[in-house]
Amino acid sequence: MALLPAAMRSILRARSTRVRRAARDLQAGGGGGGSSLLRRWQSSLPQLDHVDRSDDEIDWDNLGFGLTPTDYMYVMRSSPEDLGAFPRGELCRYGNIELSPSSGVLNYAQGLFEGMKAYRRPGRAGYTLFRPEENARRMQFGAERMCMPAPSVDQFVSAVKETVLANRRVPPQGKGGLYLRPLLMGSGPILGLAPAPEYTFLIYAAPVGNYFKEGLAPINLVVDDEFHRAMPGSTGGVKTIANYAPVLKAQMDAKSKGFTDVLYLDSVHKQYLEEVSSCNVFIVKGGVVATPATKGTILPGITRKSVIELARDRGYNYKVEERLVSIDDLIDADEVFCTGTAVVVAPVSTVTNKGRRHEFRTGPDTMSQELYTTLTSIQMGLAEDNKGWTVAVD
Structure with missing residues (x-):
């Protein structure tokens, strides 16, 4: 002792x-x-x-x-x-x-x-x-x-x-x-x-360490319109264990083809973005940052919530929208990234939909890199926490 x-x-x-x-x-x-x-x-x-x-x-x-x-x-x-x-x-x-x-x-x-x-x-x-x-x-x-x-x-x-x-x-x-x-x-x-x-x-x-094997390198997603992570009225908006085993089939199929993970669409119209297997998704077009609104089928991520607030703090450069985000919005985007406790902020290099591969901006001058640096600096105690987000453990 x-x-x-x-x-x-x-x-x-x-x-x-x-x-x-x-x-x-x-x-x-x-x-x-x-x-x-x-x-x-x-x-x-x-x-x-x-x-x-x-x-x-x-x-x-x-x-x-x-x-x-x-x-x-x-x-x-x-x-x-x-x-x-x-x-x-x-x-x-x-x-x-x-x-x-x-x-x-x-x-x-x-x-x-x-x-x-x-x-x-x-x-x-x-x-x-x-x-x-x-x-x-x-x-x-x-x-x-x-x-x-x-x-x-x-x-x-x-x-x-x-x-x-x-x-x-x-x-x-x-x-x-x-x-x-x-x-x-x-x-x-x-x-x-x-x-x-x-x-x-x-x-x-x-x-x-890093969640994806790519580390902090950009990831590659594939859209799946056959399998769905959640449906209206179910439990997609809560972090129940029942939400995760059903995505394994789609995820394993995607990884066998060289993709990092799966991007799921809504189960009703099959044209609106929901989330990735274990993280939320954002798109950037011009000065607008958009992410699917959480209305019961999407998990309200804590990293997602924090990133939205950090992006809004940069309001003179960016407008942040929580709304329906269509697959067409995604294809037309300049930048795509994912957020979550495990992945933090992960830039997306490509999204493949119906066999067609779409590329997006990545690198040091992107919104995702700026948000990653800002967020991790607060989390790790490298920057002053003006929001009261961190809790000391002594």
């Missing part, structure tokens, strides 16, 4: 205190029910693997966007007795979790996830998070749609901070970030189609 950083020792002491308090509270419930609930809570926690994952074996210069295990994850549960609240949270060793075969998430995809990054501060200790309260609110919005309870904003942000501090495998400044994946799932058993009786909130982390 003496070899651990002071912050880590404090976290582990707090965890131990919470475990003992939870045990007393559960046992105080009386009868076999309290003891049964305690045993279920303890047995479903990840087993301690006692693996010391130091960061000296990671090649930070060639770090891609893959799963590199970290030391700790955060777990919090809401049982029927908690009436929709999340009273207990624990830092646990990173590892497998136990789920009932009839859990709501496995049988009915009752689950949500978020994505966010922590960066090392330049020239000093500590880390920065980018707008974590936005992720918390988006999870709450999605939870309401999926009939799930959700942690409060304060609980969410506090859990994220604890997870960052507990894990040392954060890339050096300029080499990437610590990607954080908060999950909310129906972990309780249910057979009939109904909300699960118990829910688990979990955060794990992994050091990551």
